[in-house]
Amino acid sequence: MRKFMPQPGFVVQAYRYALDPSATTRQMMFSHCGAARASFNWAVTWVEASWWQRRAEESYGVPEDGLTHWRPWSLPALRKVFNEAKKIDPRFAGWWEENSKEAYSTGLANAAAAFDNYAKSKQGKRKGKRVGMPRRKSKHRARLACRFTTGTIRVEADRRHVTLPRLGTIRTHESTRKLERRVSNGTARILSATIRYERGRWFVSFQVEVKRELERVARPQVAVGVDLGVKVLAVMADSLGEIRCIPNPAHYDTALKTLGRMSRRVCRRQGPDRRTGQKPSKRWLKANTERNRVHHRVAHLRADALHKLTTTITSEYGTVVVEDLNVAGMLRNRRLARKIADAGFGEIRRQITYKTKRNGCRTVVASRWYPSSKTCSDCGAVKAKLPLHVRVFDCDSCPLVMDRDENAARNLAALAAACMTGTGVAGDQDARAPKPRGADRKTRVTRPSxxxxxxxxxxxxxxxxxxxxxxxxxxxxxxxxx
CATH class of the missing domain: 1.20.5 (Single alpha-helices involved in coiled-coils or other helix-helix interfaces)
Structure with missing residues (x-):
């Protein structure tokens, strides 16, 4: 898939809507997603066949010149070979014409991207964890999705229907007023559409090139430090000295009792067993659907609360300071993993980052080793140790006694002021604050012998x-x- 470069003054964003398809349309959508999975598996098998063949030939002592040539995995090459193979391959015979060509292009594009990621990771050109060889997708566990880039893709004028290639006109569960109004005014252009089945519903996401002006914030000269926590979701301290605490809604903890009761009900039913081929009973399917509905409701409530929080922050302050938290490492703590995952620390930072860019504001990321909780916000003294169970910061050099989260938020707000005055990072967007302790890792503190x-x-x-x-x-x- 080619990447769209937005024009000056335009940004690329997504509009996502829930669908209410008919039974026939729902079956066609499942078929399109299955076609994308089948083409992905075909591409993985076709490319890796040459790899295994070369390995076998090398074991027999075949010279380099006589080895089987590497098969290309670029999207144009995969499309060319697949269009010839689908007509004679028995795996696609008799049904490939029922779906749009975009369904197969989706699987081929995903396979090409997977091989690119594997090659770059092996060469050390890709950040993050090492990526292994692409594997075939299982029919039972693969995520159902299909992307349309050509054909009839539009939002109907009645604002309650969308039209997609081969699928026809589908009713939406909610109004498409925001997108339809922009398209009719000429301030938006639909680039692609993706259907996805998740959380028991079908959704459609439109990738749209939108003309968007910078939204002016309420207080552009004020900086705010955001300290995330478990007991209190966020403590915000701005450069004017105001403190705001956002309580943690703890949606998952609230639903634990209901989920436990429904999980016990599911266990008492006859469920599926792939080893013996046992199929689930209707009572199991009904109980499992009810349990999944609770999980989906928790996820929707969490997403709604995080969006409201980040929108409130980015629409009011000109500079937002967040911490570079090691969320993956924090989740290894078996005592706090559930609460940290429920809070959504990584999602809060992601939303703040792109929403500040949308408003033309500044995001400062404090270093992971910056001792925001151990540093006194009044005199600047740094404590050697501050255990997590100690919730009150008591400075040893001055009479300051304050809640540790409030003290950390004040230090983060002061960090933004230092960056704007030139003593730290030159207040650019997504700027990273320097390491005040002059180290790239934690300083080991030991007691004198x-x-x-x-x-x-x-x-x-x-x-x-x-x-x-x-x-x-x-x-x-x-x-x-x-």
Whole structure:
């Protein structure tokens, strides 16, 4: 799939709507998504066949010149070969004409992207975890999705129907007024549409090129620090000294009792068993649907609450400071994993990042090692240790006593002021704040041994004491920059 470059003054965004398809249309949508999965599996098998053939030939001592040629995995090459193979391949004979060509292009494009990611990851050109070889998608576990880039893709004038290639006109569960009004005014152009089955419903997402002006925030000169937590979802402290606390709705914890009761009901029914071929009973399907409905409601409530929170922040402040939290590492804590996942720390940062760009504001990302909770927001002294169960910050150098989350939010707000005044990162969008401790990792704090205390009492300084004093002077010098 080619990438669309928006024109000056235009941005590419998505409009997502729930669908209410008829039984016939629903069956056609399942067929299109199955066709995308089948073409993906064909591409993976076709490309990897040459890899295994070359490996077998190398084991027999075949020279490099005599090995089977590598099969290309670019999208144009896959399309060309697939269009010839689908007419003679028994896996597609008799039914491939029932679906739009876009369904097969979706699977081929996904396969090409998967092979590109694997190659770049193996060469060290891709960030993140190592990506393995593409694998075939299972019929039982694959996500159902199909993308349309050509053909009749439009939003009807009645604002309650959409038209897609081969699927025809489908009724939407909600009004499409926002998108239809922009398209009719000429301020938006639909680039593609993607149907997806998730959470028990069918959705359609339109990729739209929209003419959007910068939305002016209420207080562009004010910076705010956002400290995320579990007991309190977010504590916001702005540069004017105002403090706001957003309570954690804890949607999943609220629904745990209901989910437990419904899960026990599902366990008492006769469920599916792929090993023995046992099919689920109708009572199991009904109970499982009721349980899934609760899960879907929790997910929708969480998404709605996070969007309202991030929209409130980005529409009011000109600079937003967030922390670079190691969410994946935090989820390894078995005591807090459920609550951290329910809070959605990563989603909050993602939404703040793109919404500040939409409003022309600034996002400052504090370093992962920045001690926002351990630093005194009044005098700047840094505590050596501050356990998580200690919820009140009591400074050792000044009489400040404050809630630790409020203290962290104040430090983040001050970090934004330092970046704007030129002592830190030059307040650009998505700027990363410097490391005030002058280190790329946590400083190891240890208690002085008895031998060190005896040496200090006798007036002699040991080598490790001299190193500690040098490190303290370096940290103090770095902190004075703020």
């Amino acid at each position: 008895r031998k060190a205390e005896a040496g200090r009492a006798g007036g002699t300084r040991l080598p490790h004491q001299q190193q500690k004093e040098t490190r303290d002077r370096t940290q103090t010098k770095a902190l004075t920059l703020w």
